[in-house]
Amino acid sequence: MRNHEHLGRGGTNGGGGTFAEVDGEESLRRRSFPFAPLRVRMTIITSLLFACASVPVMPPDSEQMLPPDVEAISLLGKPLSSPPLAADVQKKREEELAQAQRDYDASPNNADAIIWLGRRTAYLGRYREAIDIFTEGIRKHPDDARMYRHRGHRYITVRRFRDAVKDLEFATLLIRGKPDEVEPDGQPNARNIPLGSLQSNIFYHLGLAYYLLGDDEHALTAYRQCLDRAKNPDRLVSTSHWTYMTLRRLGRIKEADKVLEPISIDLDVIENISYHKLLLMYGGEIAPEELIKQDANTTDGATILYGIANWYFYNGQSDRAQALWQKVLDGQQWAAFGYIAAEADVARPSPGPALRDHTSP
Structure with missing residues (x-):
């Protein structure tokens, strides 16, 4: 604690x-x-x-x-x-x-x-x-x-x-x-x-x-309700991002992959470009190295760095994940959701999300 x-x-x-x-x-x-x-x-x-x-x-x-x-x-x-x-x-x-x-x-x-x-x-x-x-x-x-x-x-x-x-x-x-x-x-x-x-x-x-x-279970229920009300690409990508991460925390990888199916590079995203890029990264269309050079003092930077940190953590690279969480926290955007989430992950007794050990729904 x-x-x-x-x-x-x-x-x-x-x-x-x-x-x-x-x-x-x-x-x-x-x-x-x-x-x-x-x-x-x-x-x-x-x-x-x-x-x-x-x-x-x-x-x-x-x-x-x-x-x-x-x-x-x-x-x-x-x-x-x-x-x-x-x-x-x-x-x-x-x-x-x-x-x-x-x-x-x-x-x-x-x-x-x-x-x-x-x-x-x-x-x-x-x-x-x-x-x-x-x-x-x-x-x-x-x-x-x-x-x-x-x-x-x-x-x-x-x-x-x-x-x-x-x-x-x-x-x-x-x-x-x-x-x-x-x-x-x-x-x-x-x-x-x-x-x-x-x-x-x-x-x-x-x-x-x-x-x-x-x-995570209640988070997933709420995000699915939000997805049902997503009427434009911006809301689709922002909600899909958090839904994907929640499912990964639950160990439901197949369901998480299905969240990525509607996401394409040509979506007409106006505001939530950072979430769009992260989803493309989750789907393998963008490498993490292409996104990692971010300024943690910006909201978009905190968002992207947090998403990449989780990606590393899911894939067994906890040292890299913790370094990125700390980079987010060294920034000034403490009201950004990515910053708050990084803070919550670091504050846990065992830093990072407590991933479930199963890989299917």
Whole structure:
């Protein structure tokens, strides 16, 4: 165990409290599921208890003990402050936040205004403040799945994975039986085409939260739900990447190989080029050596280096894998999913994923 964390396949971390700690959630469950509130609650709590078995967690008020300039404590005990931004990016995001603040001030009960204030705050690396904003949104709009989706995302950022699971699992209940909807981009891509949807993002982040906890079976279930909602190449490659890695951790190599079948070099990927390249590498179309020269101080660099590290680990090259995990952690992109995942792997008592020993479903 490193410092305050103990992660394992089946482990957990971060954040305390109860499932109904937010005002309005219990009354919402009773209103939305009048005939089975206990079943709904127990389904989620049972999975959480399974994940938490025999693993110590951070105290519930740990985030309140942080200094003002620290956003989180890493799984290795390192204080994490807001990642640095280029001057022009900082200026643009501050202007966008100022506009979001004006919109909120004009209509503080408007759900969209709350969400954008939270998102713009997070884009500046003020993650704890963003979580507080989304918590306010949940109090005002307890049946709005978007609030739980965004707060769950930022719980992942600050290493409160268990709280992320609770939020995102609850969001899946709120979207049940409803049509999916396009999620506006906070940072538009080069073509200004929104690629994410509410439901795919809920399941994507839920899968990641379980993956980081080491609960691979639940991660796989969530990622498959996300794949069912993948309506464009970008969502296909991002979800396929994490699904592939989860299956490899489970030792289900044949299933992992099937995930690669829809992936071709000519997919029209707009944003998630790093995930696309990794999938091509997993399929043997790109050699790891072609991708390994990455800057760990960029989000794409952390993503690719983490994927290559896992590839080495799966294939018996643990020394090379650990060197790459450490290279990711030597970078500055601690909010990137590749960085968080590398941190989780290194923080385990035996570094790296606990691979299963079978090679078929």
